Structures are given as structure tokens and as C-alpha cells.
Amino acid sequence: MVQIIHRPRRLRKSEALRSLVRETRLSADNFVLPLFICPGTGVRNEVSSMPGVHNLSVDEATSEVSAAFDAGVRSVILFGLPETKDELASGAFAEDGIVQKAIRSIRRTTPEMIIMADTCLCEYTSHGHCGVIRDGEVLNDESLELLARTALSQAEAGADVVAPSAMMDGQVGAIRETLDDAGLENIAIMAYAVKYASGFYGPFREAADSAPSFGDRRSYQMDPPNAREALREAELDYSEGADILMVKPATVYLDVLKMVRDRFDVPLAAYHVSGEYALIKAAAQKGWIDEQRVMLETLTSIKRAGADIILTYYAREVIRALS
Ligand code: PBG
Secondary structure (H helix, E strand, C coil): CCCCCCCHHHHHCCHHHHHHCCCCCCCHHHEEEEEEEECCCCCEEECCCCCCCEEEEHHHHHHHHHHHHHCCCCEEEEEECCCCCECCCHHHHCCCCHHHHHHHHHHHHCCCCEEEEEECCCCCECCCCCCEEECCEEECHHHHHHHHHHHHHHHHHCCCEEEECCCCCCHHHHHHHHHHHCCCCCCEEEEEEEEECCHHHHHHHHHCCCCCCCCCCCCCCECCCCCHHHHHHHHHHHHCCCCEEEEECCHHHHHHHHHHHHHCCCCEEEEECHHHHHHHHHHHHCCCCCHHHHHHHHHHHHHHCCCCEEEECCHHHHHHHHC
């Protein structure tokens, strides 16, 4: 018989032993629940490609957030479906815009909830792009002012965190300066710093009605094969004043997440996006996988790779599973 000295199996013998030596633990405080706010009252429309996710009118969202808080969710991020869209995304920065209304209502009802607002234009532009268009091109510098106005109106409505996701160069700096000039220097910025042009956003574009009417987002979102470029993007947002950096999507970019983790000491977020959620849901509905187990394994992998914060449509379910 060979002499085996090290036997890793010794510490896998029982759940108590496995738990004793567990390296990564999910906790309820890690999760951010995305919500889609739509016009009307009493509206609760399920998104067909995202079972369990709904478009909610402000009143419904408000009660949903209050119930989520009772269930342990401590943070939400809001996306808006405006009544009307136009070339310049005026609904994104209107004082009575859909997200601004939702922020005020949630703030009143559930004051302790951390309210994050996604700062982008694509849900509000008639063409569905994340910036201003001229001659078929998405203009960078002309879009910054609109993004900064959007962030300002979200912060004025009561958001704790604004989260610029348009991938315009300089957007974090423009927003930081605008917030500071308005005396809102304590509003944090969570930068979608490393955001890839991904096929995994498909179901979100149904949920937020934000698919571009022509072309795609490859001229501003990152090219999926690039990893070193992610460090440059993260560096830029960090130097412009981002408080939290984000990598998105999460699971197919765990290598990138790890690289950003190793290089930066600011809190790091990862967005487990709509398509990543839909894949698990669909296979589970067919009975092909154990949904809870795959959900936990997936979210654990994101944390293990280095995320402190995970944005996920599974926020409620994972918190329930952990309690
Ligand atoms: C806005 C935005 C998108 C997502 C978050 N913010 C869509 C996009 O860039 O097309 C995607 C989130 C998801 O798929 O869950 N620009």
C-alpha cells in the first residue's frame, strides 16, 4: 500500500467540516436587486424572457421594495421605461421622470433601502442608443452633459448611488463634477467600468424596451475578446472618481473580474445579467438542472473571483436560500 500523507477528503467528511474550511461565503448584504419601473398604477407585467422579473408601476415597485427589505434585501438598482421617448432622452433627466418618481416613493416608504439608479440614456432615446446620435454615430462628448443631468436628477430625487452604464469616455468624471458642483459630493458613483458588448443583455432589452433601432453597441461597449483593455477602462473610471467599479456580464468574464480585483482596492461589483439569469431559468424549467443549486454555485463563483457586490435578478431567492 502506498503511503498517502495528505488526504484532502478528511475535511470533506461532513457538512460541519466543509463549512469550517469554506473559503467563500455569500451574504445577504452582497446583493443588489434590479427593478424595472413602468408607467401606470397597479401594473405588474412579467417579462417573458425573464420568469419572475416584472415591469412594475411606481406603486407596485414601492410595495415590492418594502417586501424585499423585510426579506433581507438591502439594495436595489432602478431602470425606467418612460411614457415617451425622444432623440435626446429627456425622460432620463425629467424631474418627474419615471425613475425619479420611483426613487422618491421608495425613499418615503423604505428609507433604509440603498437606492441605486442606473444612469443611461438607452431606455429613453427613440433610437435606443446610449448617447446622442448624429449621422448614424453615437457622439461621445455631446452625450456627457445628458448623462450628467440624468445622474444629477437621480441624486436630487434621493438616490444614494448613481451607476453610469453608457460606456461614454469621461462619463464618470463629468458626473462627479456635476454632482460636486451641486453640493452632492456624498452621492457615490458605481461605474459600469468594464462593460462588454454582450449577447447576454438580450432579455434585459425586452424588459427595458431598450434595443437599439439600428446597429449595435459595439462602438462604445467593450469587445469581448479583450481583457487587458478592461484594466485601462477600470483605471480611467477610478481616476475620474468612481467609488465602486463594476464588471459586466459576470460569469463569462470571471477572468476579467479577477484581474480587476487584483489590481484595484476599491469595492468591486459584478452584474449577473439578464441572459445569465434566463439561461438558468430556462434549463430549470425544463427540469434539466437543479435551479437553487446552480444559482448558488454561480453566485458563489462570482464572489470567489473577487466581487464584493453582486447585482442579480436572483437577489431575493438567494437571500431566502441563505437564511
Ligand atoms: C443600460 C444597461 C443595460 C444593462 C444594464 N444597463 C443594457 C445594455 O447595455 O444594452 C443590461 C443588464 C442586463 O442584461 O441584465 N445601458
